[in-house]
Amino acid sequence: MDKNKKFWKGMLVAGAIFFSFQFTGQAHAAFGDTMLKTGMSGEDVKILQLELKELGYFSATATGYFGPITKEAVIRFQQVNGLSADGIVGRNTFQVLKKRMLQSDIVATAQQYIGVPYRWGGNSPSGFDCSGFSSYVFAQNGLTLPRVSADQYNAGVSVGKNQLEVGDLVFFTTYKPGPSHLGIYIGGGQFIHASSSKGVTISYLSNPYYTDRYIGAKRYF
The missing domain is CATH 1.10.101.10 (PGBD-like superfamily/PGBD)
Structure with a gap:
């Protein structure tokens, strides 16, 4: 930069x-x-x-x-x-x-790490979990996020799904109740995230798996 x-x-x-x-x-x-x-x-x-x-x-x-x-x-x-x-x-x-x-x-920062493997608790380019990825990307751009997904969900400003803007965090309930997974919205109905099966990747909110598990979005700037 x-x-x-x-x-x-x-x-x-x-x-x-x-x-x-x-x-x-x-x-x-x-x-x-x-x-x-x-x-x-x-x-x-x-x-x-x-x-x-x-x-x-x-x-x-x-x-x-x-x-x-x-x-x-x-x-x-x-x-x-x-x-x-x-x-x-x-x-x-x-x-x-x-x-x-x-x-x-x-978005540009996040896309640099596509393909980086998933690592539980990871918050560096050697391996990311979902909240480690979002907090790392935001930190590279001068923004500080809480470290874990639940805290990231509890902070920020809530936004409706039809009001999403690039850079909003989108949250899902996956392996446990509550905000257990998240990604960074990049526009066009897509978000980038650290997937436990694919590492850092881009997915669609319209994917039935994520549609069924979507619980909200937060804005930090």
């Missing part, structure tokens, strides 16, 4: 209300006082372009200049995410952008 992404992620996880930016020819200003918009340039615009590129909204070279192409990419991002599509990156757009980047990074 590069230095810029670590900075942005830390700011989101900390729940910071204000962000600080340095623009070419401008004084240091708090995020609540300064927006990114057409005509601006600098490192912060370049970071914006790179993040929009990673999320699939920006395909040009990241030059650090906020021109018409960047504005169009911002508008598309805003439209998809239910924001006011004005092409200006203010507080709400930044907050959603950082959340989408964190979601993308969690």
